[in-house]
Amino acid sequence: MTKDVDLKETRYRAPALDRGLDILEVLAKQSGGLTRTELVSELGVSASQIYRMLERLVARGYVNRIEGGDRYACR
DSSP, rough: OHHHHHHHHTTTTOOOHHHHHHHHHHHTTOOTOOOOOHHHHHHHHHHHHHHHHHHHHTTTTSSSEHHHHHTTEEE
């Protein structure tokens, strides 16, 4: 990357958006989905942050809760 790109990326940070995209990227790699606990461990963020982000991602249709369990997966 060039220095200009690095500066632009840090100037226009959107931490909540980054967190949501991180969740989607991790879930996209897991065919069987992940639990909230597994996401907390994988991403190194608090359980409450994962919970709130997952609730919004499910509500918006980006993530499914897998029936019969507490796992989440990308649509």
